[in-house]
Amino acid sequence: MDHLDGNVLAGPSTDLFAFEATTTQCQCQSCADIAMLGQAMVYGQPMGFVARCRNCDNVLIVIVERAGQKSLNMRGLRWLRVADQATNDRI
Amino acid sequence: MAVFGGHRRDDNPALPPGQYLTESFPVLSSGPTPSIDMEDWEFFIHTEAGQTHRWTWDQFIALPSQDISVDIHCVTSWSKLGTGWRGVSLDTLFAEVETGFDFVMAHSYGGYTTNLPLGELLNGRAWIAYEYDGDELDAEHGGPARLLVPHLYFWKSAKWVRGLVMQSEDNPGFWEENGYNLHGDPWREERYA
Amino acid sequence: MTSRAIGWRTGSLERAHPLTASARSITFTVSSWPGNDAGQHVDVRLTAPDGYQAVRSYSIASTGAGEEIELAIDRLPDGEVSPFLVDDLELGDTVELRGPLGGWFVWRPEQTQPVQLIAGGSGVVPLIAMTRAHASAGSSVPMQLLYSLRTPDDAFFRDELSQPSATARTTWHYTRAVPSGWSRSAGRLTAEDLKRETLPPEHVPLTYICGRTGFVETVSRALISLGHVPDNIRTERFGGT
Ligand SMILES: Cc1cc2nc3c(=O)[nH]c(=O)nc-3n(C[C@H](O)[C@H](O)[C@H](O)COP(=O)(O)OP(=O)(O)OC[C@H]3O[C@@H](n4cnc5c(N)ncnc54)[C@H](O)[C@@H]3O)c2cc1C
Numbered sequence: 001m002d003h004l005d006g007n008v009l010a011g012p013s014t015d016l017f018a019f020e021a022t023t024t025q026c027q028c029q030s031c032a033d034i035a036m037l038g039q040a041m042v043y044g045q046p047m048g049f050v051a052r053c054r055n056c057d058n059v060l061i062v063i064v065e066r067a068g069q070k071s072l073n074m075r076g077l078r079w080l081r082v083a084d085q086a087t088n089d090r091i
Numbered sequence: 092m093a094v095f096g097g098h099r100r101d102d103n104p105a106l107p108p109g110q111y112l113t114e115s116f117p118v119l120s121s122g123p124t125p126s127i128d129m130e131d132w133e134f135f136i137h138t139e140a141g142q143t144h145r146w147t148w149d150q151f152i153a154l155p156s157q158d159i160s161v162d163i164h165c166v167t168s169w170s171k172l173g174t175g176w177r178g179v180s181l182d183t184l185f186a187e188v189e190t191g192f193d194f195v196m197a198h199s200y201g202g203y204t205t206n207l208p209l210g211e212l213l214n215g216r217a218w219i220a221y222e223y224d225g226d227e228l229d230a231e232h233g234g235p236a237r238l239l240v241p242h243l244y245f246w247k248s249a250k251w252v253r254g255l256v257m258q259s260e261d262n263p264g265f266w267e268e269n270g271y272n273l274h275g276d277p278w279r280e281e282r283y284a
Numbered sequence: 285m286t287s288r289a290i291g292w293r294t295g296s297l298e299r300a301h302p303l304t305a306s307a308r309s310i311t312f313t314v315s316s317w318p319g320n321d322a323g324q325h326v327d328v329r330l331t332a333p334d335g336y337q338a339v340r341s342y343s344i345a346s347t348g349a350g351e352e353i354e355l356a357i358d359r360l361p362d363g364e365v366s367p368f369l370v371d372d373l374e375l376g377d378t379v380e381l382r383g384p385l386g387g388w389f390v391w392r393p394e395q396t397q398p399v400q401l402i403a404g405g406s407g408v409v410p411l412i413a414m415t416r417a418h419a420s421a422g423s424s425v426p427m428q429l430l431y432s433l434r435t436p437d438d439a440f441f442r443d444e445l446s447q448p449s450a451t452a453r454t455t456w457h458y459t460r461a462v463p464s465g466w467s468r469s470a471g472r473l474t475a476e477d478l479k480r481e482t483l484p485p486e487h488v489p490l491t492y493i494c495g496r497t498g499f500v501e502t503v504s505r506a507l508i509s510l511g512h513v514p515d516n517i518r519t520e521r522f523g524g525t
């Protein structure tokens with residue numbers, strides 16, 4: 001299956017973060033591009049969610065979901081910037 | 092009430108546990124299909140002594156090759172029986188390689204990695220395949236050449252393979268680092284870590 | 285509107301009707317559903333008797349408060365989940381739902397930028413939610429839809445989109461077969477078509493594109509070539525090629 005938009009991470013990331021991940025700004029470790037996670041390109045389904053930088057394809061986040069367990073890898077991110085809930089919901 | 096069955100998981104003895112049979116060839120990629128210039132293509136094996144054995148495309152396809160007919164099993168539960176490939180046995184590629192290390196990290200164009208025990212790549216069990224079903228291997232299925240290790244889940248058969256680096260320990264590759272099994276034997280259902 | 289405690293909820297099939305020969309609208313009652321913004325989606329999880337599970341994402345066609353959500357599913361011939369939802373699921377049957385999900389591919393009535401919606405096939409689902417939210421909020425922001433279809437029979441929600449009272453105008457485009465008397469011939473959506481049928485870059489529209497991955501890629505590339513800036517383009521790829 002071809003790649004999807006970062007929006008699709010909203011489901012698998014729900015119980016990983018206390019904030020809406022797809023409207024969180026993040027910086028790519030590799031090329032310094034700053035974007036919402038919802039703007040990333042997501043590969044790897046249905047083995048897992050491999051979110052790559054829209055600009056340089058660097059792997060930003062990997063989530064693997066399976067019954068009873070989730071694995072999260074965020075090595076490709078320099079930072080995440082989380083707005084307060086009210087603002088974050090209104091981007 | 093409608094009962095969801097999903098893809099039918101059969102009792103066909105050729106199918107490992109939890110697998111279903113497919114006639115199609117689903118594509119799963121952890122990243123975009125790399126564009127590879129055949130002029131620059133290479134396959135290498137790098138050892139702990141710092142030696143790198145390299146083959147250009149012309150050198151590689153001049154090596155003795157084999158027709159291979161095998162069943163393949165994806166960890167996402169599909170299996171495909173009797174797939175036909177052409178490729179070079181890793182026994183041929185390792186003939187001149189001296190190493191004391193027991194493990195291998197396969198590296199692909201595009202950055203993908205997967206780890207394997209060297210013992211499972213030898214003795215007629217693994218190939219670098221460059222034809223599928225009589226035609227050159229499509230890029231979406233890993234062409235120009237992919238690793239083919241059919242006795243393990245198919246994520247181990249790295250698409251767009253570029254080289255093997257010997258390692259002293261079984262360090263995890265891309266999916267293995269993210270929760271998948273280090274070994275990946277479908278008959279023992281080694282899906283996850 | 286999104287609250288953080290999102291786990292799996294149970295949805296019970298309340299109503300269903302065919303949209304096309306291959307698609308069906310299915311409306312679930314979900315108790316304590318918090319409501320949703322236009323453009324959000326849910327994950328649907330189905331479990332077989334032997335414990336095997338399949339999860340797929342579906343956009344929500346309905347918006348706002350209330351305990352009902354409408355999904356619209358197109359059947360893929362060899363699909364695992366969509367044929368079940370289109371052909372098999374019966375009234376009163378339940379599925380597990382996780383949502384509402386996502387905050388980026390969303391339109392909210394307080395937004396002020398003109399809006400261009402571009403749908404390919406079933407990609408109209410989150411966009412009809414936006415036209416519904418636009419109408420029910422009485423928004424005065426310009427909003428219009430370009431809807432690309434293989435044939436006239438493939439339209440979802442044609443009557444609703446064609447109503448004279450619709451606050452968002454719909455332009456139809458056909459890639460395989462056109463209605464009789466149609467002035468244009470069938471063909472892929474080109475940059476020329478987009479230039480003629482969508483809000484120009486000078487109006488600085490916010491554009492939402494949704495459909496199969498290949499469709500979204502082609503359209504977003506064409507819009508950038510017409511001078512739209514990437515940050516004013518939001519995309520929802522449904523998968524496929
Ligand atoms: C955020 C999001 C929202 C979505 N909303 C909707 C929606 O509102 N309505 C809807 O009908 N679908 C929607 N989809 C697509 C949906 O999630 C499924 O991918 C689709 O229903 C196919 O599932 P399946 O199990 O039937 O097919 P699978 O068994 O998963 O796939 C069968 C075959 O079809 C191919 N395929 C997968 N997806 C597509 C596709 N979208 N188009 C063409 N070929 C495909 C696969 O590569 C495979 O070869 C959405 C997807 C995303 C990511």
Ligand SMILES: [Zn+2]
Binds near residue numbers: 028031054055057058
């Ligand atoms: Zn980057």
